[in-house]
Amino acid sequence: MWALRFVLSRRNRREVLVQLFVTGIKSLGVLSVVAAFIGMILALQTGLELRRYGQEVNIGTAVTVVMVREMGPFMTGLVIAASVGAAIAAQMATMTVSEEIAALEVMSIDPVRFLVMPRLAAMLVMMPLLTVYTNVLGVLGGAVVGKTQLGVALPAYFDNAIQFVRNKDLYVGLFKAMVFGVIIVTVACQQGFQASEGAVGVGVATRRTVVISFLTILAVGYMITRLFYT
Amino acid sequence: MNGEPAIRFERVGKRLGGRAVLDGVSFEVRRGEIFVIVGASGSGKSVTLKHMVRLLTPDEGRVWVGCDCISEARGGELARLRDRFGVLFQGAALLQWLTVYDNVALPLREKTTLSETEIEARVMAQLEALGVADAADRHPADLSGGMQKRVGLARAVILGPEIVLYDEPTSGLDPVTSRRIDDMILEMRERHGLTSVVVTHDLHSALAIGDRIALIDRGRLIEVRTPADFLRSDNEVVRAFLSAQYITRRGAWETEMGR
Amino acid sequence: MRRERIRETSMEVTVGAFLFMALLALGVFTIILSRQSLFRPTLYYDVTFRTVMGVREGENVYLRGVIVGKVDDIVAERGHVRLRLALNRPLELHENYKIEILASSLLGGRYLNIEEGDEDRPLLSPGTPLVGTTPKELLDEATRTVASVRQTLEGGVLDQIRSIVSNANSIVARVERGEGTLGRLTREDGLYADVSAAAASLRKVVDRIERGEGSLGRLLTDDGRVYRDIEATAANLRKASDDLAQGRGLLGKLISGEDAMMEDLRATVASVRAVAEGLRRGEGTLGRLLTETEVYEDLKQGLRELRATIDDFRETAPITTFSSIFLGAF
Numbered sequence: 001m002w003a004l005r006f007v008l009s010r011r012n013r014r015e016v017l018v019q020l021f022v023t024g025i026k027s028l029g030v031l032s033v034v035a036a037f038i039g040m041i042l043a044l045q046t047g048l049e050l051r052r053y054g055q056e057v058n059i060g061t062a063v064t065v066v067m068v069r070e071m072g073p074f075m076t077g078l079v080i081a082a083s084v085g086a087a088i089a090a091q092m093a094t095m096t097v098s099e100e101i102a103a104l105e106v107m108s109i110d111p112v113r114f115l116v117m118p119r120l121a122a123m124l125v126m127m128p129l130l131t132v133y134t135n136v137l138g139v140l141g142g143a144v145v146g147k148t149q150l151g152v153a154l155p156a157y158f159d160n161a162i163q164f165v166r167n168k169d170l171y172v173g174l175f176k177a178m179v180f181g182v183i184i185v186t187v188a189c190q191q192g193f194q195a196s197e198g199a200v201g202v203g204v205a206t207r208r209t210v211v212i213s214f215l216t217i218l219a220v221g222y223m224i225t226r227l228f229y230t
Numbered sequence: 231m232n233g234e235p236a237i238r239f240e241r242v243g244k245r246l247g248g249r250a251v252l253d254g255v256s257f258e259v260r261r262g263e264i265f266v267i268v269g270a271s272g273s274g275k276s277v278t279l280k281h282m283v284r285l286l287t288p289d290e291g292r293v294w295v296g297c298d299c300i301s302e303a304r305g306g307e308l309a310r311l312r313d314r315f316g317v318l319f320q321g322a323a324l325l326q327w328l329t330v331y332d333n334v335a336l337p338l339r340e341k342t343t344l345s346e347t348e349i350e351a352r353v354m355a356q357l358e359a360l361g362v363a364d365a366a367d368r369h370p371a372d373l374s375g376g377m378q379k380r381v382g383l384a385r386a387v388i389l390g391p392e393i394v395l396y397d398e399p400t401s402g403l404d405p406v407t408s409r410r411i412d413d414m415i416l417e418m419r420e421r422h423g424l425t426s427v428v429v430t431h432d433l434h435s436a437l438a439i440g441d442r443i444a445l446i447d448r449g450r451l452i453e454v455r456t457p458a459d460f461l462r463s464d465n466e467v468v469r470a471f472l473s474a475q476y477i478t479r480r481g482a483w484e485t486e487m488g489r
Numbered sequence: 490m491r492r493e494r495i496r497e498t499s500m501e502v503t504v505g506a507f508l509f510m511a512l513l514a515l516g517v518f519t520i521i522l523s524r525q526s527l528f529r530p531t532l533y534y535d536v537t538f539r540t541v542m543g544v545r546e547g548e549n550v551y552l553r554g555v556i557v558g559k560v561d562d563i564v565a566e567r568g569h570v571r572l573r574l575a576l577n578r579p580l581e582l583h584e585n586y587k588i589e590i591l592a593s594s595l596l597g598g599r600y601l602n603i604e605e606g607d608e609d610r611p612l613l614s615p616g617t618p619l620v621g622t623t624p625k626e627l628l629d630e631a632t633r634t635v636a637s638v639r640q641t642l643e644g645g646v647l648d649q650i651r652s653i654v655s656n657a658n659s660i661v662a663r664v665e666r667g668e669g670t671l672g673r674l675t676r677e678d679g680l681y682a683d684v685s686a687a688a689a690s691l692r693k694v695v696d697r698i699e700r701g702e703g704s705l706g707r708l709l710t711d712d713g714r715v716y717r718d719i720e721a722t723a724a725n726l727r728k729a730s731d732d733l734a735q736g737r738g739l740l741g742k743l744i745s746g747e748d749a750m751m752e753d754l755r756a757t758v759a760s761v762r763a764v765a766e767g768l769r770r771g772e773g774t775l776g777r778l779l780t781e782t783e784v785y786e787d788l789k790q791g792l793r794e795l796r797a798t799i800d801d802f803r804e805t806a807p808i809t810t811f812s813s814i815f816l817g818a819f
């Protein structure tokens with residue numbers, strides 16, 4: 001709820017809007033490609049295997065379950081970590097190096113509130129929605145491959161797709177995406193604020209952000225899956 | 231002038247990365263004066279400045295602002311003490327994604343409840359006063375170094391601080407622009423009665439604007455003198471620093487005559 | 490400033506549009522996945538099972554093959570498990586209704602199937618607690634089927650097949666032994682010409698047989714005739730041996746010592762009969778066996794030829810043919 005109040009407060013509205021735009025809309029391009037191809041690859045791989053048993057129609061289930069539960073949030077997390085996370089880290093690092101952070105501190109403007117919170121709020125809103133987007137595109141990608149490569153009719157595919165997916169799967173996935181968003185912003189800002197002098201410091205902060213985010217996303221993704229499915 | 235110093239350093243020591251960057255530094259900045267800190271790169275003068283606004287916390291000693299100890303203040307008290315300062319950073323430290331106008335308006339928006347029209351009036355007045363009103367809609371990256379510094383100063387003083395800290399205000403600027411910045415510092419003092427602390431390695435600028443000059447070398451405070459006394463100083467470190475900038479005793483006399 | 494504001498507005502519109510679309514998609518997803526119709530009332534039924542074999546909430550419920558709802562809740566209680574079904578239509582269950590949990594595929598996944606029961610049986614009175622049939626595991630089912638098939642095979646058919654094979658083996662063994670004796674006999678008498686003549690006449694005989702009685706079914710049913718043929722053959726053989734009385738050593742010994750050749754022949758014929766019987770019983774269970782019946786047709790032909798040849802006093806040739814037929818067939 002604090003997020004909502006934060007977003008709606010006058011002085012943060014514009015910044016949050018900008019961050020929503022940067023985080024969400026600007027990531028749609030790369031995310032579309034990634035999502036569609038993940039869905040297509042999943043469909044093709046499982047489809048070729050299932051074809052040996054004459055079960056091609058089950059790619060609907062395979063693609064949807066894997067996308068909704070795991071790949072959707074995971075791939076969204078990785079793409080956003082590599083693009084938005086890296087960008088945040090680079091920006092924060094540059095601001096640290098050029099004393100902009102110090103300037104804010106001297107002005108008693110809390111950098112966390114002023115810089116981190118809008119990004120965090122944007123991430124919390126955008127990550128689940130981008131994951132929905134990734135899921136939809138992944139499932140559609142799978143449908144296209146199913147139709148063209150494996151001869152699975154679209155209605156059969158979609159019937160099969162919703163067969164074994166539960167709302168729990170969907171929402172656990174979205175929760176996971178939210179957690180990934182928090183991880184990405186936290187790591188990026190922390191690394192950015194810690195950046196040492198000069199352009200090298202910016203590079204180091206960016207690289208570390210991507211690496212640490214990836215590893216944390218992997219580990220936390222596993223733990224959340226374990227938490228909800230065992 | 232008021233007897234109470236604006237800023238007082240009390241045997242301040244600070245180690246960074248295992249190296250003593252400040253070692254038992256004590257001095258006072260009087261109200262209303264322009265206090266210039268000079269020294270070579272890495273001598274500790276910027277670190278000194280950062281201690282004044284608690285961007286760094288001393289390992290030993292204390293830093294007083296008026297009668298409040300900023301080096302031990304926390305939370306709201308620290309914020310209140312910091313509000314007494316305006317800081318012009320070396321690279322102006324403007325937020326790159328905001329326009330000049332928004333940069334200067336930022337403190338007003340963040341820390342006051344003024345309406346947007348009031349904010350606009352104050353921001354434009356300040357930009358006008360510093361001669362950068364034309365650039366209001368531009369982004370910092372599109373401005374020259376001198377203009378960035380002016381905008382940075384506008385932002386530093388928009389809330390009407392008592393003390394303004396200038397970190398290398400003339401570094402990276404051509405001599406003509408540098409003198410303009412010097413004039414600007416003097417003018418700010420004239421107009422608002424500000425206490426100013428200027429950190430610079432530009433001795434010409436220091437001699438031109440400073441009421442008192444402090445030389446810091448390898449984390450130690452060598453001398454605090456008026457410009458004239460500074461030039462006549464027999465201290466070896468001061469002499470070395472002066473001669474490195476081609477200022478001899480003769481030149482000192484000329485400078486003295488020039489004033 | 491104006492430029493900024495336009496950018497901001499377009500940004501707002503884009504972000505707003507995306508948020509709207511994504512939330513809409515999320516809503517649609519949620520509704521689809523919850524499998525609940527927004528426009529039809531949901532009816533809840535409790536069914537108790539002894540065990541539910543890992544049914545999960547949200548599993549589909551079918552009524553005669555149509556999805557009518559899903560498993561809404563699962564409560565494990567003392568001694569049984571209660572499933573709450575959320576259905577989009579009322580059930581009209583008759584007394585012999587059946588609610589069972591079935592596996593949807595070998596890979597897992599389960600569903601509930603409801604059969605309402607026969608129309609002519611009385612309807613359940615409202616409020617009767619529903620009891621589900623204990624689930625059948627698809628794999629278990631398959632295993633059980635395989636086991637019963639195996640049992641059947643081992644109990645009857647397989648034994649028959651085994652006895653057929655062993656009979657055949659003994660026939661072959663005996664013929665082989667016989668062949669050795671007869672082969673020597675043939676060589677000693679130098680009857681090669683007779684052999685080829687016998688072959689020619691055999692072909693004639695075969696042709697005649699084919700024209701006369703070519704049907705497989707007939708062979709299988711007229712064991713008696715085959716047996717009679719063999720008996721006649723044996724009688725003729727004895728007659729022939731009397732004719733050839735004076736000391737064609739080996740042949741005489743062979744024929745007079747009945748326990749040798751005749752014994753073999755009798756045993757062979759008995760085996761053949763057993764085979765034929767087995768075949769007839771096995772017929773229809775394992776179609777494959779049918780193709781092997783040509784062996785017995787050959788056998789029958791061989792016996793006929795043996796008789797015909799002996800009738801013509803050409804004693805050696807048919808025996809050679811007889812054994813070669815067996816050897817060729819097995």
